[in-house]
Amino acid sequence: MKLSKKISTLILSLVLLIGTFGHANAAKRLHAAIADWTGGIITCEVAVAILEREYGYKIKQTVFPSGTGLWEAIAAGELDFACESWPSYAEADSVMLNEDLIYEGKVVGSYSGDGSVDLLGTAGIIGLSDYWIPRYAAEKFGIKTWKDLNNHKKEFATIETGNRGRLIACPVAGWNCHDQKRLDLLGIDFQADELGTEAAAIAEAKAAYMRKEPFMLYLWSPHWFFGEFDMVGVQLPDHKVCDPDTFTEAGNWKDCGTKGWPATGWAKDYTMNYGNPATFAKPEHADAKKFFENMSLQNIDQAKMLVEVDIKKRDVKEVVNEWLDNNPNKWKSWLK
Amino acid sequence: MANGVEILEKPNQSKKLVTYSIILLIFLVSLWLSSQSEGPSKFPKVVTDEFTFTAWVNEGEDYLKKNYRWITKIIASYIKGAYYFVEDFLIDSPWILITSIIFLPCLIAGGLRLGLYSLFVVYFWGATGMWEPSLQTVALMGLSVLMCVFFGVILGVLCSQSDKFENFMKPILDTMQVMPAFVYLFPALFFFGIGGAPAILATMIYAMPPIIRLTNTGIRQVSSETIESATSFGSSKLQLLFKIKIPLSLPSIMMGINQVIMMALALVVLACFIGAEGIGGQVWQAIRRLDVGWAMEGGLCILFMAIMFDRFSMSFSKSVEKLPSDVQKFYLLPQSWEKYSIARILEKPLSLSYNFINYICLKITNFTAYISEFLISIFNKKIGNDIGEFISRRYYIIPSFFIFFAIAFVDSYIFTFGSFPEEWRLSIRQPITNSVEALTVNPGFIAFTKGLRAFVYLNLLRPLDIFLTHIPWWYTLGVFVAISYFTVGIRFAIITALLLLFIGACGIWPQSMITLSSVLVSVILCFVIGVPLGIIASYNERFRNIQNVVLDAMQTLPYFCYLIPVLMFFGGGIVSAVLATVIYSIPPIIRLTALGLTQVSGTYSEVSRSFGGTLLQTLNKVKFPLAIPSLVIGFNQTVIMAFAMQIVTPLIGGKGLGLEVFNGLARSDTGRGLAAGIGIVLLAIIIDRISLAWTKKQREALGL
Known part of the structure; x- marks a missing residue:
């Protein structure tokens, strides 16, 4: 009996104590997603820091894996905005956006979905994806383009792939890379291994680089990996769409043989920020909406911050704030 | 007497022989069947097309x-x-x-x-x-x-x-x-x-x-x-x-x-x-x-x-143990050190300050009780008394609150403490990172990891994967049903059949066979590594104590933490997935082997030794058979944990049902994820029930 009383008093007193100190806070609030790759985190952190500095926002950030789930969470209003979506990888964009994507005045993409997610504007980052091999391997074997790969496939083989070479492939099936399909269409005798997470792919690549072993890695740029390790792209054929309506779901792409996607490389990705339409229609968030329309972070700036964050292991907020302090000319123009 | 035993054992032995030969036959047939089939066995399309479980879930x-x-x-x-x-x-x-x-x-x-x-x-x-x-x-x-x-x-x-x-x-x-x-x-x-x-x-x-x-x-x-x-x-x-x-x-x-x-x-x-x-x-x-x-x-x-x-x-x-009045109570050092005078001297100030704090707490509490009783009694005597009594019983909570309020008061009016002081930062990141990176490039260690990876993949994973996925589904199902019929009973055999049919009808038969093979390989490795460790622990108490601490840590540490080192050393893929599973699910088998062997009562091993049994003989013929129930429980828990880990291994290249769950979730296709998740649960349940029933039979046979 004594025990139960002890416990009940403990709980009760804690509640009481919390009650005396709890307090409310009144600021303009938004809820943003923290992306699951560092580039995306930095882009969003730049936006968040500027909104907090210049417009007095208090922004709550939540780590959230990218993919269709994130788009649905934004459409449902669970989150207010997310940053740097890469059109090549997104599945939900053509279903949920209904707007043109404009980069420096040019229309670089247009969507005709149901409009349940609002395209806030370009993030500025232009992404590029390719297959990469370390420079020491390229020089040793004299590999210039993807056409030379078959001659050296044995060097790239592992226990699991047997005679074929191994590609550390696009890690997540939901990104729709169609790596194995591409390799087969191009006649590259490699096996694409999906490792499930970016971390897994990079961990293996990093370890292999440290041991100076040959390996081929799918990766996108800008990425911190290129800041630390010297990699060469294999220059996949230039991106070609197969048909006006390309794929929407995995496996649901048109088979054009070698004429178009996925027998080619990726398109240039004009990345974009996106948010909940209801939130950004509110007059109190007009400033934020305007800001997102103007925002345009350059690749080179993100790459510099990537090196600080991922190689020098510094805190993201610290790095972003330092960049904002030192380069006001680069972002003041987004405020208009 | 000896004759009687022989007579009793004879029919038993021939029965055993029949059982073994049947098992061997079943195995040989399955080998032949799997070598005959060209691709992985798939459930009939008619069934999988009709049974659109995923669509139903998503609609729901x-x-x-x-x-x-x-x-x-x-x-x-x-x-x-x-x-x-x-x-x-x-x-x-x-x-x-x-x-x-x-x-x-x-x-x-x-x-x-x-x-x-x-x-x-x-x-x-x-x-x-x-x-x-x-x-x-x-x-x-x-x-x-x-x-x-x-x-x-x-x-x-x-x-x-x-x-x-x-x-x-x-x-x-x-x-x-x-x-x-x-x-x-x-x-x-x-x-x-x-x-x-x-x-x-x-x-x-x-x-x-x-x-x-x-x-x-x-x-x-x-x-x-x-x-x-x-x-x-x-x-x-x-x-x-x-x-x-x-x-x-x-x-x-x-x-x-x-x-x-x-x-x-x-x-x-x-x-x-x-x-x-x-x-x-x-x-x-x-x-x-x-x-x-x-x-x-x-x-x-x-x-x-x-x-x-x-x-x-x-x-x-835990109840407080009462000490005899002439023994000094120890607050920090183990009570068993009471016999050393230096320990007694070290404990003296602690005991004094304990008494002092106790006294102050008592005074504060009584004072508070008195004041509140007095104040409330002005309005209502009974409630006042009750509250006074209630407070006076809480020697520690009331003074604690005084401390909390004092800190809050100082913080808001005199001096702001703020968050944890930056200067006290002390990081152990760099040494850990450095040692992992040093191992990553250590040629000897990498030769070892590569050898291990090749061995596990070529000798265990690949053959088993091919074997299990290539056996026709109806044969595997039949074997499972037969096993559950003989170990558990007819009711569970029917349930097993239904559960496996459900898995097949969802169209995830090949994936579930891959999961099964990963789990089997992991469990075999756990067994091979865990049982010897358990045996050593059962003989050496110091080793056991150290091991227990390590195992506790392994079970509480989030499994994310060791995924990266595993990746750096072994590369991504199914071998890493299996190794991560082994790390996660090995503790129960080690613990329960040690427990089972130490629990075998001393008299049995004593008897065996007095009859001239060597250490190995005693272990092999006496202790192990008696420890089997506990071993099987350990095995059972390891299997369940290995199944649980299948959901995490896709993060580092695991395949099978876990990957299905992830892919389903990445596309927010709940039905697909749920079907695969249920598949894992069903496989785990079937194996769990079978091994539990088998233990029960063993126990009965041993008369325990």
């Missing part, structure tokens, strides 16, 4: 989302409110206040040792720069545990009062425990939003079973004499329940709370995938950046936190 989910989301949103908003309230309080408060809120209860409940340990834990959070995430985890876990205990005790009491309700709850509880949390983590998001609320609810699903079970058994175990004497004194049924049964089952309930805390901590870490903040998120971020040191620091924060909460909740169910 859409319907629920459309029509009932408003209810779940209201629930979520309440939970969210409570969570932010606690979280804001913890994070915005001065760090000294938080430290004392954690330190004082530990000191009061667990004595000086636990108190000092809690100080170390809190320091570690701050020193590694994980002050806020740690407190977020504490808030999340605290709320989940409160809600689990509240609902769990109610449900447990209901179970104890009605057998019908208990039977109804049992399968539900089983499913709650085995179902991989990932399966419901993501759907929870769409009903309850992001962050705290769905995390807390998912934690409740995962962590509530033990408290329901233990409350139920605790109440049911109250002796019938006690109940009878209470009834004869005229207690009503409700009085009996609340005044007798529940108080008497409190130790059992406290045990349940302890388990709830541990399980809640494990899941709260996982909840970072649905946007819950805390250490889990930190560890996950560290892993994405391949920062082994950072991930390890996060893991240690959780490990230390878990030990602290474990000891804290245990201290409530």
Whole structure:
């Protein structure tokens, strides 16, 4: 009996104590997603820091894996905005956006979905994806383009792939890379291994680089990996769409043989920020909406911050704030 | 006598021979069948096309989302409110206040040792720069545990009062425990939003079973004499329940709370995938950046936190031992050191200060009691008396509150303490990262890992994968049904058939065979490594003690932490997945081997030795057969844990059903994820039941 009383008093007193100190806070609030790759985190952190500095926002950030789930969470209003979506990888964009994507005045993409997610504007980052091999391997074997790969496939083989070479492939099936399909269409005798997470792919690549072993890695740029390790792209054929309506779901792409996607490389990705339409229609968030329309972070700036964050292991907020302090000319123009 | 044994054994032996040859025959046929088939065996298309389980689930989910989301949103908003309230309080408060809120209860409940340990834990959070995430985890876990205990005790009491309700709850509880949390983590998001609320609810699903079970058994175990004497004194049924049964089952309930805390901590870490903040998120971020040191620091924060909460909740169910009056009570050093005079001298000041603090606390409490009694008595004498008495019994809580308020007062009016001081930072990241990187490029070590990888892949994984996926599905199903018929019975054989047909009809037969093969390989490796370790531990107590600490750490450390080193050493892919599974699921088999062998009573081995049995003979012929039941339980737990790990291994290249779950979730295709999740649960249940039944038979055969 004594025990139960002890416990009940403990709980009760804690509640009481919390009650005396709890307090409310009144600021303009938004809820943003923290992306699951560092580039995306930095882009969003730049936006968040500027909104907090210049417009007095208090922004709550939540780590959230990218993919269709994130788009649905934004459409449902669970989150207010997310940053740097890469059109090549997104599945939900053509279903949920209904707007043109404009980069420096040019229309670089247009969507005709149901409009349940609002395209806030370009993030500025232009992404590029390719297959990469370390420079020491390229020089040793004299590999210039993807056409030379078959001659050296044995060097790239592992226990699991047997005679074929191994590609550390696009890690997540939901990104729709169609790596194995591409390799087969191009006649590259490699096996694409999906490792499930970016971390897994990079961990293996990093370890292999440290041991100076040959390996081929799918990766996108800008990425911190290129800041630390010297990699060469294999220059996949230039991106070609197969048909006006390309794929929407995995496996649901048109088979054009070698004429178009996925027998080619990726398109240039004009990345974009996106948010909940209801939130950004509110007059109190007009400033934020305007800001997102103007925002345009350059690749080179993100790459510099990537090196600080991922190689020098510094805190993201610290790095972003330092960049904002030192380069006001680069972002003041987004405020208009 | 000897003749009798022989006669008895003869038919038995020939029966055994028949059994073995049948097993061999079945195996040979399966080998032939699998070598005949050209591709992986698939379920007939007619069935899989008709049985669109995934579509049904998704339609059901859409319907629920459309029509009932408003209810779940209201629930979520309440939970969210409570969570932010606690979280804001913890994070915005001065760090000294938080430290004392954690330190004082530990000191009061667990004595000086636990108190000092809690100080170390809190320091570690701050020193590694994980002050806020740690407190977020504490808030999340605290709320989940409160809600689990509240609902769990109610449900447990209901179970104890009605057998019908208990039977109804049992399968539900089983499913709650085995179902991989990932399966419901993501759907929870769409009903309850992001962050705290769905995390807390998912934690409740995962962590509530033990408290329901233990409350139920605790109440049911109250002796019938006690109940009878209470009834004869005229207690009503409700009085009996609340005044007798529940108080008497409190130790059992406290045990349940302890388990709830541990399980809640494990899941709260996982909840970072649905946007819950805390250490889990930190560890996950560290892993994405391949920062082994950072991930390890996060893991240690959780490990230390878990030990602290474990000891804290245990201290409530532990009774205080009474010492004879002439013995000096020790507060810090082990009591057994009482015989050394130097220890007595060292303890002297502690004991003095204990008495001093005790005296002050008593005075403060009595004074407060007197004042409040006096003040309230002006209005109502009886209430005043009651309150006075209530306060005067709480020697420690009242002074603790004085300390809390004093700190809060100083913080807001005199000197702001703020968050944890930056200067006290102390990081162990770099050394850990450096040592992992040194190993990564160490040629000898890499030759070893490559050899191991090649061996596991070429000799175990690939043959088994091909074998299991290529056997026609009807043959595998038949073998499973036959095994369950002979070990458990006809009813379970039918259930097995239905469960396997369900898996096949969902169109995930090949994936489930891959999962089965990964689990089998992992379990074989666990067995090969774990049993020898268990044997050594059973002979050497010091080794056992060290091993126990390591195993405890392995089980509490979030498994994310060791994924990156495994990847760096072995590369991604199914071999790494198997190795991670082995690390995660090996502890039970080691523990239970050691336990089983040490439990074999000394007389048996004594007898064996006096008949001239060597150490090996004793082990082989006497101890092992007697330890089999315990070994099988260890095996059983290892299998279940290996299945549970299948849901995580896709993060580092695992294949099979776990990958299906992930792919389903990545496309927010709940049906696909759920089907694969159910597949894992069903396989686990089948193997669990079969091995349990087999143990039971073994026990009966041994007459235990």
